[in-house]
Amino acid sequence: MTRRQDYRLTDAGVKAIAKQSTPTKVTRHGDGNNLYLIQHPNGSLFWQVTYRYQSDKDLKPKQKNLSDWYL
DSSP, X not given: OOOXXXXXXXXXXXXXXXXXXXXXXOEEEEOSSSEEEEEOTTSOEEEXXXXXXXXXXXXXXXXXXXXXXXX
């Protein structure tokens, strides 16, 4: 069985995505470790990380997203 390779978003890769023409719909570029670069049709870029947490009173872990503006 082969181990999954992480597709890290490098500095050069992010700059190449930023220079692309704007997409017609929202596009997610992931690195394989719950980190995404979201590209919107208006040309803006956002970072988004997905994480899970569980408190003592929760039966199942909850999932949340944290987003930050890039350009």
